[in-house]
Amino acid sequence: MNDLIAINDKVLEALEKKIPVVALESTIISHGMPYPENVKTALEAQKIIYDNGCVPATIAIIKGQIKIGLTDSEIDYLGKKGTEVLKTSTRDIPYVVSQGLDGATTVSATSYLAAKAGIKIFATGGIGGVHRKAQETFDISADLDELSKTKIAVVCAGAKSILDLGLTLEYLETKAVDVIGYQTNVLPAFYTSKSDFFVNHRLDSPLDIANLIKAKWQLDMPGGVLITNPIPQEDEMDKDTIDKAISEALLEMEKLHITGNKTTPYLLAKIKDITKGNSLQSNIKLVYNNCLLASQIAKYLY
Ligand code: PSU
Ligand code: MN
Numbered sequence: 001m002n003d004l005i006a007i008n009d010k011v012l013e014a015l016e017k018k019i020p021v022v023a024l025e026s027t028i029i030s031h032g033m034p035y036p037e038n039v040k041t042a043l044e045a046q047k048i049i050y051d052n053g054c055v056p057a058t059i060a061i062i063k064g065q066i067k068i069g070l071t072d073s074e075i076d077y078l079g080k081k082g083t084e085v086l087k088t089s090t091r092d093i094p095y096v097v098s099q100g101l102d103g104a105t106t107v108s109a110t111s112y113l114a115a116k117a118g119i120k121i122f123a124t125g126g127i128g129g130v131h132r133k134a135q136e137t138f139d140i141s142a143d144l145d146e147l148s149k150t151k152i153a154v155v156c157a158g159a160k161s162i163l164d165l166g167l168t169l170e171y172l173e174t175k176a177v178d179v180i181g182y183q184t185n186v187l188p189a190f191y192t193s194k195s196d197f198f199v200n201h202r203l204d205s206p207l208d209i210a211n212l213i214k215a216k217w218q219l220d221m222p223g224g225v226l227i228t229n230p231i232p233q234e235d236e237m238d239k240d241t242i243d244k245a246i247s248e249a250l251l252e253m254e255k256l257h258i259t260g261n262k263t264t265p266y267l268l269a270k271i272k273d274i275t276k277g278n279s280l281q282s283n284i285k286l287v288y289n290n291c292l293l294a295s296q297i298a299k300y301l302y
Contacts, residue, residue: 008069129168158188210300
């Protein structure tokens with residue numbers, strides 16, 4: 001299709017035969033989790049998608065080549081290199097490609113590249129959002145703007161309260177991105193199934209969600225749809241524990257003057273340390289849960 005983009009054989013065959021494809025991002029592998037849990041999680045996420053009748057397409061840039069669908073050894077390579085790989089949001093794609101570098105794609109870059117390859121849905125853990133104190137820092141994730149432009153459905157577990165959830169919802173409203181709650185009225189908060197905020201619309205079945213996505217696109221409305229899927233109750237964290245860990249991590253980050261695209265990876269790693277790994281276990285489980293829902297929706301989309 002484009003000599004900068006290589007779609008692997010399984011994904012290409014699925015797209016041609018209209019077998020549903022679910023995209024997966026790679027920043028979660030390089031920057032979101034430590035090795036070896038990151039590789040194990042990425043492989044298991046793909047397996048869940050296969051087991052539910054779809055084909056997974058993990059997306060990354062390897063030595064300047066955009067890959068739609070990675071081999072197991074490419075996943076292992078990214079996982080081992082970790083934060084040495086460039087965190088690549090949409091704006092960084094031309095740099096990483098033209099310099100022949102390795103890039104792990106964020107939700108924004110993965111959305112853009114998946115849509116370009118003809119993929120309609122994408123599962124991740126959490127998306128970026130409007131950061132706390134964004135009034136001063138202007139730190140608003142490119143994920144949100146990409147969702148307003150690119151035709152993709154993104155399944156996530158809501159947003160972490162390292163972000164300002166209220167401002168994130170306001171921003172998405174301004175950008176005309178619908179925020180769906182799967183079987184919930186309340187916006188999930190990643191590590192916990194509930195936050196103090198409401199989603200825009202609640203839908204209770206994968207078919208209803210697929211119908212909404214199709215209606216949006218049939219009307220030629222630009223942009224995507226955000227589906228928020230609460231972490232299963234048995235996997236969620238205690239609210240006080242996680243709130244405390246987040247506050248402590250935010251304070252530490254301020255002391256160290258960490259800013260820009262280093263903030264999210266720093267906070268995730270710090271929260272994992274403070275909670276002695278418990279947050280990582282929740283993180284892994286919610287990713288699996290999102291892969292399952294994305295597969296169930298994908299079946300109605302292709
Ligand atoms: N949230 C997580 N894990 C992650 C990320 C977010 O729980 O790995 C990654 C995603 O790739 C997301 C990116 O797109 O961080 C957002 O980064 P920023 O906040 O710098 O836009
Ligand atoms: Mn940012």
